Amino acid sequence: MxxxxxxxxxxxxxxxxxxxxxxxxxxxxxxxxxxxNDDAFHSIGLYVRQGHYAVTRSDLSGNIRERVARQADAVIEPIVDDIARLIAGSPSPILGVGHAVPAIVGEDGTLFEVTPTQAALPLQELAETISARFRLPVYWDNGAYCVAAFEAHRPRTHYRGLFYITLDFGVGGGLFAKDAVFRGAHNQAANIGALIPETGDRPSLPDLARHLGCPLDRLSDDFLARLFHEGDRRLLDWIDDRGEKLSKPLATVVQLFNPDAIVVGGFFPREILERLCARVDLGALDVPGRRPLIRPTLLVTQLLGPAGLAEAASLLPIAAELLGQHSPMANARRPR
Incomplete structure (x- = not known):
């Protein structure tokens, strides 16, 4: 054999x-x-959000061979032109295009729900244009699922169970177990955001914008990093409070899934996420007098921001075409 x-x-x-x-x-x-042979095939990864997009070309080991990241509106033509340049520059055949989307994706590839702040993105038109122009399969999946799978497939990692939580325009999660993303019955598993209601305080960009009293589009990495290093009291208080509020949801993950790693990512600077993690108590649901469960490692991903999500998305075609794993084919039409 x-x-x-x-x-x-x-x-x-x-x-x-x-x-x-x-x-x-x-x-x-x-x-x-x-x-x-890393260069037997390459794949394209894509992530788009309001005001930013990133496109990558990766080899079979997930190494980035070329990357484009721009601050621009989600206009289809420039994005497709950047994809065309990356494909033209590839010395290897392109397996397909992977797109990390800010949405819950149905098992059949329909968009079940898009994050409210990103609902105006032309996701369907973009997928159709890419497929028609390049004659390549387009796979897309929830961004948290993409990062969970990529983290679990990293070389020299041996995670039996990995939970990823993203803190961006909302709060989302992805669970990797038994060599695959755990999707549940309807491709909606690991929705940890439901444990941190949108009506309350939650570690997300819209919540921080309200707390600081500034427009959402002002919360760039540079702006937040500057506030952090200046010791801005409002920001530091927010980090400490929201980190404590993550304790019970992440302790629930420990109790239900028993992962050996919980990975945190999103659209915040690394130093903010690291301080937030330091405030999390994974033993918040331990019962006094009972032996506590083994706690997982809690760490911050290397895949931060749009470029990190595009990098993670580049695994989708590889998983579908070569690893025999399920990656939803892009089909944005919602069932009526």
Missing amino acids: LTKAVANFDRFKLVREERATLDDGERGQPPLRLSL
Whole structure:
């Protein structure tokens, strides 16, 4: 069976073969060393939000070969032109396009619900234009699902269960277990935002904008990082309070899913997310007198902002075309 598998890998040029050299005195056939051919295929990753978009081209190991990130309105033509440039510059065939969307995606690829602040994005038109122009499959999935899968597939990671929480225009989650994203019965699992009601205080950009009394579009990374390093009391109080409010929802994740890692990401600067994590108590639901569950590692992802989500989305075509995993095909029409 291994010989047949290697033959198939070789047919698609997914592996490199190299004969080892025998040491003096060794006999027999030299062992065959196999390594992944990162450049057998490349894939495109995309993320779009109001005022920003990012496009990446990645190899099979998830290494970024080229990236474009722009502060611009979500106009289809410039985005498609940037995708065209990345495809034209690729030395390898393109497997497809992966799009991390700010939405719950149905199992059939329909958009069940788009985050309210991003509802005006031309997601359907963009997907249709990309598919028609490049004759490539377009896969899309909830951004939190994309990052959860990417984090779990990182080289030299051995997570048996990983939960990802994103803090951006809302609060969302993704669970990776048993070598796949856990999607639930209707592709709506891990919706941790429901445990932190929108009507109350929650660690999101709209909530912080209200707290600071400034427009949402002012909350750039540079602006927030400057406030943080200046020791702005309003910001620091908000971080500490919202971190404490994350304790019970994330402790619930520990109790229900028992992951070995909880990864935090979103559209905040790293230093803000790290301070927020320091305020989280994963033992908030421990019962006095009972042995507590083993707590997971709590860390901040490297995949922050639009560029990080585009990088994570580049895994969608690879997962669907080569790994045999489910990645929803883009189909934005909502059922009536």
